[in-house]
Amino acid sequence: MERDELAAWLRLSLTPQVGSGTARRLLAAFGLPQNIFAQSHGALLAVAAPAQAQALLAEPPGLAAQVEATARWLAQARAERTLLTLADAAYPAALLQTEDPPLMLYLAGRRDQVSRADGWPRAIAMVGSRNATPQGLDNARQFARAFAQQGWTVVSGLALGVDGASHEGALDGAAAGALATIAVVGTGLDRVYPRQHLELARRIAAQGLLVSEYPLGTPPLQPNFPKRNRIIAALSQGTLVVEAALQSGSLITARQAAEQGKEVFAIPGSIHSPQARGCHALIRQGAKLVETAQDVLEELVPQPTSRAAVSGARGERPAQEAGDDPVLESMGHDPVTLDALVARTGMPPPALQARLLELELQGQVGRLPGGLFQRVGSA
Incomplete structure (x- = not known):
């Protein structure tokens, strides 16, 4: 992209009072952004409101600095970074069909994998709670690994909890050279949020793709995260909610996926777990209840799929690990207190705690807030 073209697209996206809907009408009327800014006030009034037309005549504050920063960011890693606009052939077709496609998408990572309009991979979105239970994190990793082993790309949002576990599982399961995972973020791509995922973001850039609609320098503003969820849904053939409370932002992604005509899946959990209530609500509303990655793949691709590749997606432990351990047997699969386990097992508290x-160190039990314990993995 030439610098003057870059400047025109950035100017259109940064002009105050001009949202993406007005910008698309302007593009439809006048063509590329350079043509929009060559129009008279009267011509702009035929498409935009008076205040918007007036705003288009003035250069947005900080435009020159944004152009310089973006051009420098692109030049630093030309093979890994790019900008896609609505006018680019490689812009994802599924996103174009949504009500609010971004004017521009910033990409970092394996952009060679999406260099054509049909180059975007078949993908599954995985979303869920930032405060996931140990079982939820285990489910996310196992399902994502199974999807990646079957050649699917996992799309998520790089948040703590289920998002991060989903990216990790996909990175672990993908074949060499495959686009393992796509992280759609709510900041500029020159920032990583949360900071705990800095190393994960680097791994994604090496084996997958980081995507943002926000200009460089955009901080982690709260409204940006629900908004980016429409992109997560659009880039995927279906959305799997792993764990979610009733007020979870993951339910926004699920709703947007349903509105886009995509399949929605949910993993059920304990009736006593707040993190399962969002999934249960989705199932009552028509989402498909799934217990294995195979359940998802059979809906998206109704053909035989190797059971061996997805056998770990329920979080099963090998038979020698599951065994008949009296503590595990007494726990069941719901969160339980230490006092309750003492009563069930008859073990002295010190021995039980040991x-x-x-x-816990073996990964078979997770410690929850409030002094609760929960078995990780299914029987």
Whole structure:
């Protein structure tokens, strides 16, 4: 992209009072952004409101600095970074069909994998709670690994909890050279949020793709995160909600996926877990209840799929690990207090605490807030 073209697209996206809907009408009327800014006030009034037409005549504050920063960011890694506009052939076709496609998409990572309009991979969105239970994190990793092993790209939002676990599972399961995962973020791509995921973002850039609609320098503003969820839904053939409270932003992604005509899936959980109530609500509203990655793949691609590749998607432990451990058997699969386990097992508290620590270190038990413990993995 030439610098004057870049400047025109950035100017259109940064002009105050001109939203993406007005911008698309202007593009439809006048063509490329350079043509829009060559129009008279009267011509602009035929498409935009008076205040919007007036705003288009003035250069937005900070435009020159944004153009310089963006041009420098692109030049630093030309092979890995690019900007896609609505006019680009490689802009994802599914996103074009939504009500509010972004004017521009910033990409970093394996952009060679999406260099054509039909180059965007078949993908599954995975979303869920930032405060996931150990079982939820395990489910996210296992399902994502299974999807990646079957050649699907996992799309998520790089948030803490289920998002991060989903990206990790996909990175672990993808074949060499495959586009393992796409992270759609709510900041500029020159920032990583949360900071705890800096190393994960680097791994994604090496084996997947980071995507943002926000200009460089955009901080983690709260309204940006629900808004970016429409992109997560659009880039995917279906959306799987792993864990979600009733007020979770993951339900926004699920709703947007349904509005786009995409399949919505949900993993059920304990009736006592707040993090399962959002999934249960989705299932009552028509989302498909799934227990394995195979359940999802059979809906999206109704053909035989290797059971071996998805056998770990329920979080099963090998038979020798599951065993008949009395503590695990007494726990069941709902969160439980130490006092309740003492009553169920008859073990002295010190011995029980020692065994729980062993099981926690083995990854078979998770420690929850409020002094609760929960078994990780299914029987």
